[in-house]
Amino acid sequence: MSYITALKCRECGQDYPVEPLHVCETCFGPLEVVYDYARIRSAISHKLIESRARNLWRYRELLPVDNEPDVGPSSGFTPLLHAKRLGAELGLKRLYIKDDTVNHPTLSYKDRVVSVSITKAQEFGFTTVSCASTGNLATAVASHAARAGLKCYIFMPEGVESGKIVGSAIYGAKVITIRGNYDDVNRLCSEIADKYGWAFVNINLRPYYTEGAKTFGFEIAEQLGWKLPDNVVIPTAGGTILPKVAKAFKELKDVGLVRGGAPKIHSAQAAGSAPVIHALHKGTDLISPVKPNTIAKSIAIGNPADGYYVLGAVRESGGWGEMATDEEIVDAIKLLARTEGIFAEPAGGTTLAVTLKLIGQGRIHTDESVVVSITGNGYKTLEAVSQAVEQPFVIEARLKDFDALFERLSDGKRLAGAA
Amino acid sequence: MSVRVRVPTPLRRFTAGNGEVAAAGASIKDVINDLESRHPGMRDRLLDEKGEIRRFVNIYLNGDDVRFLDQLNSAVKDGDDISIVPAIAGGR
Numbered sequence: 001m002s003y004i005t006a007l008k009c010r011e012c013g014q015d016y017p018v019e020p021l022h023v024c025e026t027c028f029g030p031l032e033v034v035y036d037y038a039r040i041r042s043a044i045s046h047k048l049i050e051s052r053a054r055n056l057w058r059y060r061e062l063l064p065v066d067n068e069p070d071v072g073p074s075s076g077f078t079p080l081l082h083a084k085r086l087g088a089e090l091g092l093k094r095l096y097i098k099d100d101t102v103n104h105p106t107l108s109y110k111d112r113v114v115s116v117s118i119t120k121a122q123e124f125g126f127t128t129v130s131c132a133s134t135g136n137l138a139t140a141v142a143s144h145a146a147r148a149g150l151k152c153y154i155f156m157p158e159g160v161e162s163g164k165i166v167g168s169a170i171y172g173a174k175v176i177t178i179r180g181n182y183d184d185v186n187r188l189c190s191e192i193a194d195k196y197g198w199a200f201v202n203i204n205l206r207p208y209y210t211e212g213a214k215t216f217g218f219e220i221a222e223q224l225g226w227k228l229p230d231n232v233v234i235p236t237a238g239g240t241i242l243p244k245v246a247k248a249f250k251e252l253k254d255v256g257l258v259r260g261g262a263p264k265i266h267s268a269q270a271a272g273s274a275p276v277i278h279a280l281h282k283g284t285d286l287i288s289p290v291k292p293n294t295i296a297k298s299i300a301i302g303n304p305a306d307g308y309y310v311l312g313a314v315r316e317s318g319g320w321g322e323m324a325t326d327e328e329i330v331d332a333i334k335l336l337a338r339t340e341g342i343f344a345e346p347a348g349g350t351t352l353a354v355t356l357k358l359i360g361q362g363r364i365h366t367d368e369s370v371v372v373s374i375t376g377n378g379y380k381t382l383e384a385v386s387q388a389v390e391q392p393f394v395i396e397a398r399l400k401d402f403d404a405l406f407e408r409l410s411d412g413k414r415l416a417g418a419a
Numbered sequence: 420m421s422v423r424v425r426v427p428t429p430l431r432r433f434t435a436g437n438g439e440v441a442a443a444g445a446s447i448k449d450v451i452n453d454l455e456s457r458h459p460g461m462r463d464r465l466l467d468e469k470g471e472i473r474r475f476v477n478i479y480l481n482g483d484d485v486r487f488l489d490q491l492n493s494a495v496k497d498g499d500d501i502s503i504v505p506a507i508a509g510g511r
Contacts, residue, residue: 011475022505023427023428023429023475023505024429025429025432026464027464027473027475028429028464028473028475028476028505028506029475030475180482183484184482187477187479187482187502187504190427190504190505191425191427191502191504194427194428194438195438288486289484289486289487291487303477303484303506305506308474
């Protein structure tokens with residue numbers, strides 16, 4: 001049973017039917033799903049949600065689907081980890097990692113939005129799905145499309161990490177790389193969507209796709225015992241997830257699942273692709289596009305479609321935003337791995353590096369709770385850190401060779417336990 | 420200067436359903452004015468009350484976002500390729 005009543009333009013308020021539409025014909029503004037919150041409020045409860053399988057569909061009343069979904073049975077409900085060792089280094093007692101490095105099946109937060117959009121593509125009767133992607137979305141679409149038995153075309157900018165190409169092609173998707181950056185890919189795909197009539201999950205299904213990102217926020221609240229944190233730090237690329245987490249928190253209040261709490265929502269960008277942070281710091285709504293140049297390829301979007309809404313959500317929440325250099329990003333990836341055993345992609349390093357800055361600036365107080373959003377897995381982006389880790393030591397298979405090495409590694413100290 | 424302009428779905432009701440139309444002009448602004456004279460109603464969809472490109476409209480001249488060029492004053496040559504694309508898309 002669906003609780004959606006229409007699509008509505010976020011800018012001019014014009015109503016549209018529930019169809020594969022994403023742009024207002026009048027003002028080109030983005031369309032958004034409208035729900036019947038009064039009916040949802042009477043249908044939903046903590047008990048109902050907690051009785052369901054541990055995946056993103058436990059919040060199905062607040063998602064734009066009609067039927068019982070069978071896409072993404074293992075997507076969502078990732079760990080919210082109380083990061084005690086990292087917290088001790090930063091002087092925070094209540095530091096949490098929302099860990100989508102282990103989201104299933106493709107190890108990034110994209111499994112959430114794609115579960116929703118592929119479900120919707122099936123409901124609309126599409127047989128081919130596609131996406132413009134910097135990589136994580138590609139692997140998610142390819143995997144979910146395979147399981148749903150849909151044809152799949154993936155478009156990425158040239159130069160994305162090899163894991164993302166192999167990780168898409170393996171599922172049988174046709175992978176096309178474009179000589180250009182993500183924004184060029186996006187422009188081409190808008191034109192292809194128009195001409196070929198395919199379901200582009202992040203273009204003509206975008207109003208449904210973006211709703212899937214709310215589950216990241218729903219889970220944070222549920223996993224904190226139906227409470228909202230004081231701070232959430234979220235990476236910003238195209239600008240999907242941050243405003244949707246803000247929306248998730250608001251919806252939970254509107255339907256009576258949480259009371260109180262006013263989280264500050266902070267945006268994190270890589271210094272080489274920070275158009276939203278530049279606008280935030282300048283105090284303007286005008287986002288000047290940039291040509292991205294950063295190792296954080298998954299968030300290298302120079303012309304963010306929803307950047308304007310990121311600014312709105314951050315400001316309304318009393319949050320802030322910062323950017324991290326490539327060096328700071330790599331250091332933060334290593335810090336998270338060393339203290340919490342989580343290997344994040346550069347977007348995650350960006351988010352943690354920015355969290356450190358916000359603590360340093362006093363914008364996040366050490367007595368507050370903080371959720372750091374880690375949205376993708378480092379095993380897909382080995383290139384970004386392969387030169388920043390200690391290289392392996394090569395020895396013969398002889399004990400005395402190892403003894404000599406171990407002595408050297410132990411700074412030449414006499415080895416305890418060695419004869 | 421004669422150019423080809425690619426038109427996205429939301430604007431095709433002004434172009435009798437055509438996804439590509441001809442236009443003329445020496446700058447992007449001229450081309451938009453010419454489009455308006457051939458397909459009345461299009462200018463208001465592309466430009467806001469102040470005459471600036473709407474927030475959710477991207478215009479590409481030979482593949483480059485005109486915001487990186489000289490905005491509405493970007494110079495247009497004979498045979499150039501112009502694309503109008505809604506900004507709302509994407510997500511990694």
